[in-house]
Amino acid sequence: MRSFSNDNGSYCCDMRGMLGFLILFLLSKKPMHGQEIAEEIARRKGERPSPGTIYPALKSLREMGFIASDEREGKTIVYTLTERGKNALRISKRRFIRTFLGVFP
Amino acid sequence: MRSFSNDNGSYCCDMRGMLGFLILFLLSKKPMHGQEIAEEIARRKGERPSPGTIYPALKSLREMGFIASDEREGKTIVYTLTERGKNALRISKRRFIRTFLGVFP
DNA sequence: TTATATATATCGCATACCCAATATATTATA
């Protein structure tokens, strides 16, 4: 279990598998482009997902119809939640909240 | 991304990778044995982790010194958080809370 | 224009995660 591998016993859980959820949640607050998302995740997790992480994830979410990429404006491509994505997020959030009930203060 | 594979667009995120964290959290509330933990996770997630999931996870956590297994009492083996585990959980919780800030109402 | 910086994209890969199947141990019941 890589998630718990630090030797001083102070680190656990890299939250593998939550990236898609996190992206959907972040996009539900405001449309963003890739690097913006990576930055926000870095702020929260303390570790910035690499390009090889963030873009395949975005592609996957787009292919599933959860997010839409607006036309390229300048260097960036802005992603927005679709209705389908909003719905998926709503359901997932419920599950998430029920699963981790009590973890939040 | 298996996590988002349902076709009606209502499902996302199986929270793969959070099992260890969840177990630590549950054990922080009260000592439990394997099946008890599986049951509680089932209640929360709606899906019961199989024996092949829960026991290797427990073993891994024990090997890392995060949990201790009390002597077998009857059929069951009760697991408790160690000091090390409490510490790891505290750190992870902080990270978790900061990462998913705003998801909880 | 050329050079540099930033954003996006893809591909291969190691590995972690979890499950199905199976085995063992203990207890309860007939």
Next chain:
DNA sequence: TATAATATATTGGGTATGCGATATATATAA
């Protein structure tokens, strides 16, 4: 005792996940 039920344990394997390296595109600076 034999049988069933429950709890624990292990192993092999499928697969998703995320990263490193690399490539491309656009924009800005020199």
